[in-house]
Amino acid sequence: MKLRFLAKLEPAEERFTSLALNNSLKYFMKKQFAAASAIGMALAGSLCAQSLFDLAPDDDQKESLPLKWSVGANLGHDNNPTPLLGNDDESAYGQAYVGATFLTNTPQTTLSFGTQLGVIHYFDNLDVLGTDVDDTSFTASLYLNWTHRLSERLRIVSRNTFSYELEPDYSTGFQSQRQIGNYLRWSTDNALGYRWSERLATYTGIRLNGLSYDETDLADRDTILAYNDFRYQLSDRTVTTLTYRHAQTTGGGAVTDSTNQYVLAGLEHRFSPQTTGVIRAGVQIRDVDKGQSGTSPYAEASLKTQINEQLSLKAYGRYGIEDYARALRDLNTRVFSVYSDTDSLRLGLTANYQISQDLALNAGVNYAGMEYNNLLSGQSPRAAASVGENLLNTYVGFDLKVSDNVYLNGRYNVEDLESDAGRDYDRNRFSVGVSTTF
DSSP: OOOOTTSOSSOOOOOOSSSOOOSOHHHHHHOHHHHHHHHHTGGGSOSSOOSTTOOSOOOOOOOOEEEEEEEEEEEEEESOSSTTTTOOOOEEEEEEEEEEEEEEEOSSEEEEEEEEEEEEEESSOEEETTEEEOSEEEEEEEEEEEEEESSSSEEEEEEEEEEEESSOOGGGSOOSSOOSSOEEEEEEEEEEEEEOSSSEEEEEEEEEEEEEESSOSTTOEEEEEEEEEEEEEOSSSEEEEEEEEEEEEEEOTTOOOEEEEEEEEEEEEEEETTEEEEEEEEEEEEEETTSOOEEEEEEEEEEEEEOSSSEEEEEEEEEEEESSOOEEEETTTTEEEEEEEEEEEEEEEEEEEEOSSSEEEEEEEEEEEEEEEEEOTTOOTTSOSOEEEEEEEEEEEEEEEEETTEEEEEEEEEEEEEETTSOOEEEEEEEEEEEEEO
């Protein structure tokens, strides 16, 4: 097998929607409907594959794809659009979007781009504890990925995302529950890859990311992370990795800053031409301003498989201490508390099944288990020493081709949060829509 910079064992296509393009290029050309309907579902998912489903660098050759536009609209019903403060209003809603994607590839450079603008409007007035909440929210997403091969040994890789969204994308590992109001998340990851020999390569880079909420600054985060990834090819199917990361996170409001170091060993293995798995595990060394410091285990894994021409699966898992949600308001005591650590377990699985040329089904489940531990000093005496929360999010959907470039899609989503802090909620949403691509 010819080495592709030890970057990935098998080609991994860029994904930008909840109906992922999981087929290989051969299947993609054969199943053009699947690609077009995926564009039609872009409003429901992330525009870029930078998620827990895609842990390894993706620098394989890809065939250029022309500029493609998508336009769509949905009508739906949400039985709990503002859930975290105990509100149980329900409302019908409508959403509309326009998006575009583009990929160009030369022997030296690969450039992929995608963007989407959307709007979501709830037809009934929404309020939380007597305060009106905006009935209309605008959304925007963009990704820009660039790989330039300076030589057979040296390359530059840049991955950039921007998303202003209302509904969380759980596969990115940022959110744990549906929030009140929109939030902005962004990331830029730039690395230099060098192949030292036929078996050894390194990726050295820096990643900047941020999270900012419209309604509060208490959960805002900015992180700068430097990393080095050693990659050694054990066989034509297996790459072993040794990774070091150093991250500095700045908290918003009463949340203090923190420093995290990760030392991880891993494997990337191609079980078959259609199945690839990635796993990394090691130690997380954590230092929290005005809080407790220490070490804890850290692990992340992903699996992608094309079971047959119709069915594909993706799965991810991650365990570690996160900085994204360290501040918590307990609705039982009305006390706002800040914790040093949030021990987090995230699991996810998606499935896509192409029943026919005209009909595709998709389904998925995401689980997030959060334990808020090590209460910062100076907190209220009524604050709980630790709080646990568990969120389960599931969905099923379909895409149906009704004419040459027109697609009918539908989706049903169930979300359930169990919380020691009195923030429990159930939420059900369904929507039907139409989209077109050109």
